[in-house]
Amino acid sequence: MNFLSDLTEKMNSEIMLYSPIIIGLLKDGNSISIRPTGGSYPVRYVKGKQRNYAFQIMAKHIDGVEAYTMLESIQAYLEGLKTMDGDYNLLKIDATTTVSLQEVNDKNEMIFTALFEATFEE
Secondary structure: OOHHHHHHHHHHHHOOOOOOEEEOOOOOOOEEEEEEOOOOOOEEEOOEEEEEEEEEEEEEEOOHHHHHHHHHHHHHHHHHOOOOOOOOOEEEEEEOOOOEEEEEOOOOOEEEEEEEEEEEEO
């Protein structure tokens, strides 16, 4: 499943960002990254099963308010997303945490994070 790559491409093309979202770790300077995290096992139902995909988005900026509001904008976008191109039967994307400060690094850049979970029907 190339969900993370496809989601990153979709967000980069549809959201006004201060830096393109990259997969993996944050880069130097103002940046935004996305990476998979541990999640729950698939849930089986009589008529099929649902698969969850957990991920984290981090935003780093010298202006903490900018990083915080960027993650809130991304969260609103993701919670409103109902379809994805490709082989995904996306049911929803939920924020599983609120946006929170992770750290202030040695360059005085503020790093905020939020966790999400996408649910697919298989």
